[in-house]
Amino acid sequence: MGEIADDLLAANAVVERLRAVHSEIAALQAEEVALMTQLYRIRRAEQLELGVGQLYAGEDAATEIGMALKVSQRSADELIGIGLGLEHRYPATREAFAAGRIDLSRVRAISQTLTNVPEELLEQLEPKVAAYGEKADPARLRRTARRWLLEADPEGQALRRKAAEADRYVDVRAADNGTAVVDAVLPAAGGQTLYERLREMASGQVCGKDPRTTAQRRADALVALADGTGRLTCQCGRADCPRAAIDAATPPARKALVQVGVSAETLAGLRDNPALLAGLGAIDADLARQVARYARFQLIGDTTEAGSTASTTEIETDCAAKELQYRPSARVAARARALDGICRAPGCQVPAAATDLDHQDRFDHKDPEDGGRTTESNLGARCRRHHRLKTLADNRRNGWQVFHHSDRRVEWRSPSGDSVITGPEGVKYLFPREWVPPVTAGGVPDAEPHGSVWDPGNAVNAMTEILHVYATPAQRREQWARMRARHNM
Ligand SMILES: [Zn+2]
Ligand SMILES: [Zn+2]
Known part of the structure; x- marks a missing residue:
């Protein structure tokens, strides 16, 4: 007691x-x-x-x-x-x-x-x-x-x-294990409309044998609203599912506009190395192959190994001239972004596709022969905010110092003396040092390489700027309006 x-x-x-x-x-x-x-x-x-x-x-x-x-x-x-x-x-x-x-x-x-x-x-x-x-x-x-x-x-x-x-x-950001968190603030009525719709779809569009939980079906319904099908398809797998006829008439899902950095070996199913999903981080090989099934491809050759790509030699003739132009060619830009994967500032997760390419060694507009060249090794991915930080650092207007070392390593020294070196994130996925053998065989999509998916365009750049500007919502709205006028968006 x-x-x-x-x-x-x-x-x-x-x-x-x-x-x-x-x-x-x-x-x-x-x-x-x-x-x-x-x-x-x-x-x-x-x-x-x-x-x-x-x-x-x-x-x-x-x-x-x-x-x-x-x-x-x-x-x-x-x-x-x-x-x-x-x-x-x-x-x-x-x-x-x-x-x-x-x-x-x-x-x-x-x-x-x-x-x-x-x-x-x-x-x-x-x-x-x-x-x-x-x-x-x-x-x-x-x-x-x-x-x-x-x-x-x-x-x-x-x-x-x-x-x-x-x-x-509405914001979508990375979570663990290949998932994403969707976070949004909507007008109350709009939020209610969305929720009602998801609830209806989750309960009314599949038969009683669908294996998913209600929560899973609601989540899938949100994606279905976005992918053009507008409806759930039943996953019971029965030939006599009462929903089968309706499911068969559902339009095909639209291809996701995502960027994945993945090695050719992984894509071909010879290896199971992880891939890099832009803005979300590492994903497993299987998910990368699923995404790639609907993708357009761009080949990024590995220049660290001699003779690994045929395409690098073909265009060498006009390279010298291009290096003296401020704007990189689409190919050089794509390679620089693919190698970096994300903005190179410490802790920044902005995907490379939404970044600016920064001349690390400064380009000299008056005398290009004298300044940094427009080459893959001299271009680095920086989101708008960190591009600004670096430019201000170069102009001695913020107390930061940014140094470039070999192998694309960038050293960031803060005004208070902290120092962090970041390495190119994309390289690890595109050209992994350690190969992971495949766990399973089969289910490998055939890849048809063509076209470029790397150019983010003005809209994304402007958006990135908005997201990274430190300002009150009112200031941001005003800035956004101005930006839109400037970019005709
Ligand atoms: Zn069913
Ligand atoms: Zn950044």
């Missing part, structure tokens, strides 16, 4: 300690956010001084933080955004956060709910929301804050809804 009482005491002590630890972590998180924001301010001030524009000054702080802490640039960006909000708009929240009375997820809930709320209303509402945040979980906090907002300013709600709807987006 004594033991039970002791256990009870021990459990109470554990919860008490847990509360204390959680609070200490929150206070430290507050300090971390404040420090990140401070670094952003320092870098921004330096860069404004050096003549960098308002829109971009300071954005490299997130890359610097990512490198120093081994966190993603995306999360550094988010925390800096929260930190700026705390400084300017949410003083009570900032105070409670610093004292460890609310943690980061509640701070996030408050800043997201109170975005777009006008100053006057904020003054009256924010202290109340912060106080409530000390005793509610994030979901309840959001709900209650939204209700207060509605009560305090019913007319303003329509405007805020419009503003929030203007921030709608």
Whole structure:
């Protein structure tokens, strides 16, 4: 009996300690956010001084933080955004956060709910929301804050809804084991429409013997809405499936516009080396072959082994002239992007197809003979944001240093002295050093190489720029409109 009482005491002590630890972590998180924001301010001030524009000054702080802490640039960006909000708009929240009375997820809930709320209303509402945040979980906090907002300013709600709807987006990003996470903000009615439709398709378009779970069918239904078939086909595999006639009349699924870097041996089924799916990372050989079944191909020869491709010698004659032009030929561009695979900045995952090709050794427009050549080895994949970082570094306007070593290795040295060397990601997949023998034989598609799928075009470049610009949603919208006008999109 004594033991039970002791256990009870021990459990109470554990919860008490847990509360204390959680609070200490929150206070430290507050300090971390404040420090990140401070670094952003320092870098921004330096860069404004050096003549960098308002829109971009300071954005490299997130890359610097990512490198120093081994966190993603995306999360550094988010925390800096929260930190700026705390400084300017949410003083009570900032105070409670610093004292460890609310943690980061509640701070996030408050800043997201109170975005777009006008100053006057904020003054009256924010202290109340912060106080409530000390005793509610994030979901309840959001709900209650939204209700207060509605009560305090019913007319303003329509405007805020419009503003929030203007921030709608869909994002697809890599997850583990060859899957992707689809993340979206839609107007409430649109979201409901989508969900209803998926539910109907999942329950009404297959027979009772379909082996998939409801959740799996809903996920497949979302893809079916996009691939042109518009409907699920039953996977029961029975010849007498009552859905068979309808399934037979379903139009063929449209080919996915994805880029996969895969070695020819893997593609032919001779090996099972992993492949690189642009923007999503490594995928297994079997999935790569499935994707390739519907693909167009571009051959990327391996120049590290003499005589491995026939095509490299044919065009050598006009290469010398092309090296002195600023724009690379389609072939050189495709090779440089394929070898790099992704943006070469540390921690950046932007697929090479959506990157700029940067002259690592600078091209001299006045005297091309004098500057870096437009060759595969002198071109590197950089997303817009990191291209800007590198260009500013070359012009001594951000404190970064970027060095190029042999074998396409690039060294990034941050203003605070951290240094990271990145290697070409695509090479590992296209020309793997270690061969993985095939696990299974058969089911190999016949590849018909033709055409190029590598040119991202203006739209993607502009989009990449938008995604990587450190700006408020309003600034981003304005920028987006300008960009569209410029590119006639
Ligand atoms: Zn069936
Ligand atoms: Zn990048």
